[in-house]
Amino acid sequence: MPFDPSLLIHLAILITIYAILSISLNLVMGATGMFNIGLAAFYGVGAYTSAILAKLGVPWFFDMLAGVCLAGLLAFVVGIPTLHLVGDYLAVVTMGIGEIMRAVFTNWMSLTRGPNGIPGIPHASLFHIDFAGIKFNGITFDTEPKFFVLGIVCLAITYVIAERLLRSPFGRVLKGIREDETGAQALGKDTYRFKMTILIIGSGMGGLAGSLFAHYITYIDPSSFVMWLTFFIFLIIMLGGRGNIFGGIVATAVFVTLREGLRFVTLPEWLDPSALQQLIFGLLLIVTTIFLPSGLIPERKTTYREMEGHATSREPHEGLRRAAGG
Amino acid sequence: MAIFAQLLVNGLIAGGTYALAAVGYSMVYGALKFINFAHGSVASFGAYIMFGLAVAWLHVPFVIAFFAAMILTALLGVIIERMAYRPLRHAPKLAPLTTAIAVSFVLDAIVMIVMGSDIKSFGLPTVEGIAIGPVFITPVQLIIIGSSLVLMVFLYVLLYRTRLGKAIRAVADDVNLAEVSGMDSDLVISAVFAIGSALAAAAGCLIGLDSNLQPTMGFVITVKAFAAVVLGGLGSVPGAIVGGFLIGIAENLGVWYIPAVWKDTIAYGILILALFIRPAGIFGKKDQTASTVL
Numbered sequence: 001m002p003f004d005p006s007l008l009i010h011l012a013i014l015i016t017i018y019a020i021l022s023i024s025l026n027l028v029m030g031a032t033g034m035f036n037i038g039l040a041a042f043y044g045v046g047a048y049t050s051a052i053l054a055k056l057g058v059p060w061f062f063d064m065l066a067g068v069c070l071a072g073l074l075a076f077v078v079g080i081p082t083l084h085l086v087g088d089y090l091a092v093v094t095m096g097i098g099e100i101m102r103a104v105f106t107n108w109m110s111l112t113r114g115p116n117g118i119p120g121i122p123h124a125s126l127f128h129i130d131f132a133g134i135k136f137n138g139i140t141f142d143t144e145p146k147f148f149v150l151g152i153v154c155l156a157i158t159y160v161i162a163e164r165l166l167r168s169p170f171g172r173v174l175k176g177i178r179e180d181e182t183g184a185q186a187l188g189k190d191t192y193r194f195k196m197t198i199l200i201i202g203s204g205m206g207g208l209a210g211s212l213f214a215h216y217i218t219y220i221d222p223s224s225f226v227m228w229l230t231f232f233i234f235l236i237i238m239l240g241g242r243g244n245i246f247g248g249i250v251a252t253a254v255f256v257t258l259r260e261g262l263r264f265v266t267l268p269e270w271l272d273p274s275a276l277q278q279l280i281f282g283l284l285l286i287v288t289t290i291f292l293p294s295g296l297i298p299e300r301k302t303t304y305r306e307m308e309g310h311a312t313s314r315e316p317h318e319g320l321r322r323a324a325g326g
Numbered sequence: 327m328a329i330f331a332q333l334l335v336n337g338l339i340a341g342g343t344y345a346l347a348a349v350g351y352s353m354v355y356g357a358l359k360f361i362n363f364a365h366g367s368v369a370s371f372g373a374y375i376m377f378g379l380a381v382a383w384l385h386v387p388f389v390i391a392f393f394a395a396m397i398l399t400a401l402l403g404v405i406i407e408r409m410a411y412r413p414l415r416h417a418p419k420l421a422p423l424t425t426a427i428a429v430s431f432v433l434d435a436i437v438m439i440v441m442g443s444d445i446k447s448f449g450l451p452t453v454e455g456i457a458i459g460p461v462f463i464t465p466v467q468l469i470i471i472g473s474s475l476v477l478m479v480f481l482y483v484l485l486y487r488t489r490l491g492k493a494i495r496a497v498a499d500d501v502n503l504a505e506v507s508g509m510d511s512d513l514v515i516s517a518v519f520a521i522g523s524a525l526a527a528a529a530g531c532l533i534g535l536d537s538n539l540q541p542t543m544g545f546v547i548t549v550k551a552f553a554a555v556v557l558g559g560l561g562s563v564p565g566a567i568v569g570g571f572l573i574g575i576a577e578n579l580g581v582w583y584i585p586a587v588w589k590d591t592i593a594y595g596i597l598i599l600a601l602f603i604r605p606a607g608i609f610g611k612k613d614q615t616a617s618t619v620l
Contacts, residue, residue, distance in 0.1 A: 029420070033418065033420055035420065035423060037427070080602075081598065081601040081602045081605070082601065084605075085601070085605050087419060088355075088360070088361050088419075088560070089556070089601060089605065091361060091363075091423065092361065092552050092556060092597070093597070093598060093601065095549070095552070096549070096552075096553075096594035096597060096598065097594075099549060099590070099591065099594060100591050100594050100595075103587070103588060103590065103591045106587075107585075107587045107588060178418075227545065228431075231427060231428075231431060234424065234427065235428075238424060242420075271439065272438055272439060272442075272443060274438075275434075275435045275438035275439045275443070276435070276439065278431050278432070278434065278435035278438075279431075279432055279435035279436065279439065281431070282428045282429070282431035282432035282435060283428075283432060285424065285425070285427075285428035285431075286409075286410050286425045286428045286429065286432070289414065289421050289424045289425050289428070290410075290413045290414060290421075290425070293417060293421060
């Protein structure tokens with residue numbers, strides 16, 4: 001296959017969309033240690049909501065918002081029965097939600113057109129005003145470079161939100177839940193609420209990625225929202241360093257490039273390329289999990305020295321250290 | 327009424343295979359307290375071994391191929407535990423769960439590469455069902471329900487009438503206490519994986535005989551077995567069996583009311599409902615499920 005330079009911009013856009021997914025999973029799984037293996041469902045809900053509303057003439061910003069909210073709402077519903085229980089149940093139910101949503105996308109013909117998919121989704125646009133005689137032509141993200149800018153902006157916003165969350169006291173509680181949930185409860189934290197909040201935020205981000213995907217490709221069908229996608233992001237998080245948002249983004253860039261690059265490798269006739277990909281990535285994930293448990297770019301551990309720098313720090317250690325004369 | 331009886335029998339046949347798959351899940355959960363996501367793929371792998379032996383390569387008789395598949399898959403289960411789960415026994419729970427998902431993808435990929443992604447059939451001749459009262463049942467279906475019942479009785483005897491069974495139950499109850507009492511828990515856990523994988527292979531083969539084989543069937547088995555185990559109570563063997571039958575029956579009766587394309591989602595609907603009503607499941611212990619100590 002000849003190499004086409006316009007593929008590079010396509011690759012860059014895919015990376016921004018997948019990077020948002022990686023942030024979504026990194027907050028829920030990497031930072032908080034919750035097993036969300038239904039990421040594809042939230043991604044799909046975002047994509048389908050956006051696509052259906054956009055076809056009805058809703059402007060991009062609002063259909064995206066609806067996708068984010070609906071994905072968050074689904075997360076809330078999933079969280080109610082599971083977050084009081086040990087993490088295994090969340091894994092089982094999110095996997096189930098993944099399958100149920102795939103069945104909905106495939107079988108609810110009147111809404112989603114089933115396996116035929118939804119073609120002709122309008123390009124994303126912003127600031128189009130045609131109201132009460134006032135006409136203003138905003139920006140339509142109809143070319144790849146323009147869409148790349150939109151993707152980067154969305155990624156940047158998601159990144160800043162995630163980083164700020166993790167560095168806040170809220171984020172420290174999340175990591176506390178990951179390390180020792182009972183301990184966090186002993187310190188008086190309502191872990192259910194923390195887990196629920198981050199599951200909703202993370203899933204909303206998944207919805208955002210889905211909306212971007214729908215408006216970029218302009219065609220969606222159920223085959224884009226399968227378990228394999230969740231697994232792929234899983235691999236990215238585990239290799240990039242769970243809990244490290246930036247590491248996850250770097251790993252996304254590496255793996256999406258690798259995956260798309262594999263398309264240019266000529267394989268023998270009998271070898272199914274998608275099966276080979278699955279085999280390689282699967283083995284890679286096993287090896288990483290065993291030998292490199294914190295990933296290639298491990299989570300930064302906050303040191304006491306840094307905490308000292310916080311003028312308003314209310315860390316319990318602070319007082320203890322002072323009391324000990326340190 | 328006749329339709330109801332027929333659907334009920336179909337449900338029992340499907341339920342028997344789900345129960346077989348679910349038992350292995352539940353035993354692994356009992357021993358290691360972790361969900362083995364690869365279990366369904368192990369079942370599918372076993373079914374493909376039988377297909378390879380009986381149809382694709384060697385043309386050995388079905389019965390021999392069936393038992394050979396069970397033995398080989400038991401071996402596979404032990405190897406998987408050794409390589410992918412044992413190094414992570416004391417790691418955070420996320421780690422073995424991750425490798426389990428990876429193992430399931432690897433097994434499916436091997437099946438796809440070796441056997442191809444198309445649907446395979448054991449090529450059994452279609453025979454007319456035997457009428458038992460208002461119900462029709464094919465000889466193959468009789469064999470399916472018969473072998474699942476025999477295997478469950480075998481498992482019961484193994485668990486409750488042998489020393490190994492006692493050790494397995496002891497490890498499931500409390501690993502540390504079992505080790506203090508002088509048991510080799512590694513050996514017991516290997517045995518659990520061997521038994522669970524063999525039963526999974528049996529389930530996979532029977533499902534394959536009932537319908538057909540495809541590389542994605544492992545995922546479907548995972549889903550059904552999951553639902554059965556949670557419904558019956560995580561870690562409980564009788565619970566897994568009851569849960570398996572309930573899921574099978576509910577699915578088949580369900581298609582009476584809703585279109586058949588939604589059949590596979592029924593299991594999950596029941597599962598989520600069960601979590602709302604009684605998270606510990608029918609036979610589960612309540613204190614094992616709560617993440618909160620309060």
